[in-house]
Amino acid sequence: MHVLGWRRTQLITRGDEPLDAAQVARYRALETRRAAGEPVAQLVGAREFFGLDFDVTPDVLIPRPETELLVETALAALEGVAQPRVLDLGTGSGAIAVAIASARPDARVCAVDRSAAALAVAARNAQKLLDAQRPGGALAFAEGSWYDALGSAQAAPRFHAIVSNPPYIANGDPHLDQGDLRFEPRGALTDEADGLDALRAIVAGAPAYLVPGGVLWMEHGYDQAAAVRALLTNAGFADVRSERDLAGIERISGGRLAQ
Template sequence: MNTAAAPMPETADALLRASPLPALEARILLTHVLGWRRTELITRGDEPLAGAARAQYRALEARRVAGEPIAQIVGTREFFGLDFEVTPHVLIPRPETELLVETALAALEGIAAPRVLDLGTGTGAIAVAIASARPDARVWALDRSADALAVASRNASKLLDAVRPGGALSLLQSDWYTALDAALSFDAIVSNPPYIRHGDPHLSEGDLRFEPRGALTDEADGLTAIRIIVAGAGQRLAARGQLWIEHGYDQAADVRSLLAASGFENVHSHADLAGIERISGGTWTNDATARGAQGT
């Protein structure tokens, strides 16, 4: 007579204990597979799991062990309180970029129905976050990548329909300003451009290995796109309009110099929660009326 005990059914608790991943990452993947809330990993952690669910979790776990970003595996990333779709065609929204949104919103205070331009929109995270917080704003989001614009369009439709019925973003495929109507001017321009220098070791580390290289680096000194954005902003900004750009940890002084040389005033930088000067910007003081009407 065989008296061997039957194997214990595998539970969520057992999978988490055996995972080689950091606990938070393992919990994110498992809740994604099971469709559970995080609290259910506690309240239902001893429930036996179906074999298909265990197999799916282990497949995702293996992808993460190989280095694939969590956001690409589960297909979403939270940014500014909103859940954005993420694909390999776009940068993964990062918490430090929320500073750019907060600064832009502060710049728009007191302006009725402001106009905002987001250059290199990617997922649309910056533009959608601003549009969500300011339903009266008109927001243009530009990117040269058709694949990125498709992601931004889906995010805008999903996240803005409730607060802006029928009034999502104006999306445009453009290499920086080139395809933008010259009659338009904006109260704020924001951008998180490619700013990593060629040869920076971070490009071959971590999540960056899986993100679109062209959205990360200019394959030069990291300032190519920033120079283009700064040089063209004065023609696009209304009087007293502001330009804000995210940049690398050691580029703040260079960006401030570019802004000052182009005629911006009140040029300064803001540090992120880590104390790193993360964004720089300034105010355009030239009279915008000479550029003609703003258009519709």
């Protein structure tokens, strides 16, 4: 489909058409790269997430279906909040920020990443996938490490929701050298420590940037839920809990800042 520029229905209805040499060569080149392990999303430059078709490059994580749980949970927390302000930390491709902004046209969304290349991809996705006339306005982008990108808490706006899919794989984890992860930006996958450094920083800084009653939700590793809940509780969050993905894994944890 990618090589020919066809839709799936065309692939079926025109399946008996012979291909010319150039088309075969383009396909074989992609086949060789895939056989070497390169992710399909990078080969075709796109991946669907939350019903939206995101551009993907080697500068960003490939959006994954389990992260849709983070979007769904944030949207549920924002029900009844008019013109909510949302902060996405470590936005990468912009998948989380753009999905929330698409589902909540009135939301004012800010997306942060320390990678200028990733922010460029996120900005391109926002421009492509969001209505330019949405009531919440264009997404805001800020380059920097976590809350540092926003400046002082006194000068920055307060948010109704902070969401993040930060690097949470521990240094030395064998998964880093397997599958698609070998081709994705290492800095978006691991903190080069115990896997909790980024989560600690996000939890510690969140109270200064949340409105009273605002929520923080983060994706984490399959075995980190208890540790993340402890971080949230120790930081003064209420209603702390974890949510399981479709595989039954505690995929995200969050809580509400006490009022």
